[in-house]
Amino acid sequence: HLDTNRLTLLHFAVHSLDILGFFDNDSNLEYYGVNKQYIIDWIYSLQTYHSKNRALRIEKSRNRNDVENNESSDSQYHGHGCGGFKGGTFLGFTQNINMTESESFHQYEGFKHYDQGHIAMTYTALCTLIALGDNLEKVDKPSIIQALKTLQLQDGSFQSTYPGSENDMRFLYCACAISFILNDWSGVDADKAVEYIRACRSFDGAFALIPGQEGHGGSTFCAVASLVLMDRIDSELNNGDVCGSSWRDELIQWCVSRQVEGMQGRPNKSEDTCYSYWIGGTLHLLGCDHLLDKEALDQFILSCQTDMGGFSKLKNGSIYPDLLHSFYSLAWLSLSNSNVDDDTSIS
């Protein structure tokens, strides 16, 4: 069921290992048989064909020591909103950077209209490439920026993929993160994006996934992180209510109120380790994570480690660990800067 999201799983795994310092030590890589370049190549093989073709040409022109201008031949490939990365090899086949241009073009014909990037996969691809030390040279930046333009809707939100999908705060955040990483904001109408974020403010001061919906830890992080990336956090959150309490104050109170021992994602819901990152991360972005009871939170998270290693979402022996909760637990713990005994308490 996670075929379309394999890149996300890779993202969780690579970043978790990175946080644990795994990649800093070459003997780790050797012992576990991890080949960074192999992973990087796999990620690049998921770039949509249109983009990959450019990557192939960049590679070739570098080898020939000249720069070819292939802008005109791009037009033979449909280039609408399809730039970016797919989440897995579920579509077509894994393209190998070594395949000849004619080989890959011939096979591409059969599925080219369905070869679409997915905004969240593009985001995780870029993050993971950076974590692995890649310089993003083979990334087809113009295609991705073009895709963002196509994916943004009238209300400022983003869909995930060109043929159409649901639109919500998650993809708005992906768009902002991508633009930030590629240092190119021409694909995002920031004013409209900010309007959407405003529209998503819930009655209790947090942010929902879509306008009118319940305030939620995940969407709150996406909204706040997007504002930070767009450099609009202060102008938006410091809007006062005249009574002295600003949006920022309400948001902070909502966030700290999510702490039971661990963090819950919404009022009256159970604690879940991943919200330590979504909510803790939000507060961190606002410079307020010191307001949490970090000791209690970190203790809770550590107690969610399982006998198999990794973290599960709850403190309960019968729940299995998973990549998502392991990553977000580690991500928060690394932000937390609390006195965790190095590696001994993280098994």
Place this chain on the structure above:
Amino acid sequence: MNFPTFDIPERALELTALCLRFNPANYTTWWFRRQCLASLSTPPTSDFESKYTYFSENFIANDLMLASKLGGSNPKNYQVWYHRRNLLEQSFSDMTSDSDTECGSVLELVNEELEYIAGVLDKDSKNYHAWSHRQWILKIINMESKWTAEIEYINDLLEADVRNNSAWNQRWLVSHRGSKSKPFPVEAASEEVNFVISKAREDPYNESPWRYFVALIKEQFRLIASSPEFVSLVDTCENALKEVKEKFELESKKDGMECTHLIAAHIDILEMKGDEDSLSSAVEFAILLESRYDPVRKKYWKLRAQQLQVVAN
């Protein structure tokens, strides 16, 4: 964008159903399926124009069933919910009447869909996807009768679980008819406060009604801040809150300060009142929460007390 449709779309359709059983999260398969459905559907007139894809009635019915089957064990799958929406967009956006009799078969579809969602919420009353889909329907059809009926539905949910934050959020949405630009008129706000207080009384520890309570008052504050109507509303609210606290203390023999969300709401009210006495009470409450009653959030309450002190000075 025109995509190639296959020579035998019916066969392709069958294949997608098979593929989706293996992986209902494959959004490309869903999209391809919709392409097939669209190519096999004939719009009512030759010049039929719509911003949504047209699917014929039997396909809509059939695919809603498919989505229900796949959705059963995957209630949090984005693609399945999105498929439902795609199928219904055309029909629902055409509804311009508020009359039950005029809408006919589409109304039937609306009712069935709301019932389906209620079934999903019956298993998990806080399923975010289900609520999003429900909100989408209510907004797109925008029928007064449905908005009104929804309040009843919400009340039932709150009877079953007064702590259901999703239901409280839905109440806010429905009361505003799906739009932030339709705030409560002040008389309606007063009535709503009565409802909220009655629910808060059931369990004063419960966070949700107190957040709703504060949101109600803040909304009025933003509209009519120093008007006599607001002053009167705030006084009523403050008294109601105090009554809940006293009743709680009487019945439980416990210290009402333990109901930290009640106290937090009181602090918000006092801050809105803004006079010297109110502000110093607010500071006192915040200090009590910090020092004794809300230890998890003591650093937060210390900051809040400081902020209030600054305003008081």
